[in-house]
Amino acid sequence: NMLEGSKLSIAVWVKPEETRAGNYIISYNYWNSWKLNLQTENKPFFTVATDKGTVDMDNETVQSVPNGDWTHVAVTADLTAGEVNFYINGELTKTWTKETKGDGLSGTIKPYTTKLPLMIGVCTTIDEANTWSWSWEKVPASWDYFHGTLDELQVYNVALTAGQIAKLASAK
Secondary structure (H helix, E strand, O other), rough: OOOOEEEEEEEEEEOOOOOOEEEEEEEEEEOEEEEEEEHHHHHHEEEEEEEOOOEEEOOOOOOOOOOOOOOEEEEEEEEEOOOOEEEEEOOEEEOOOOOOOHHHHHHEEEOOOOOOOEEEEEEEEEEHHHOOOOOHHHHHOOOOOHHHHEEEEEEOOOOOHHHHHHHHOOOO
């Protein structure tokens, strides 16, 4: 499965409308495998769950993704090397390592279980999804979803290099 394994990169253009903790960009298996969202203070926030543990990380830069503006956000995870990198508009903003975050940044991503598999712009469980009437007139109150616009979302089963991320960010 390309969404599991030991390497992953996510790249996306985002234009948030508001600052909120649950601005989910993409999630796989709820957050029981991995997810990327904008957290409070509009910081990119990535969670990865591996066979060695679960790790939460952000890029530590307040308002790095401002409301109303297009921003390129990328995260690369190389669990073989024990490293996760955050990029904003093609520039490296934060690196987390196994030494700073522990053994969760090693091993392999936990496989899909009984949550919802891949979801774009939202994060929820199968139980919550089953309670919704699937009418687009009302968004389920219990779901966390992205308030804004997403474009050119890309997921890779490799850890992209800094040069590759810069090229993606300059392509718009």
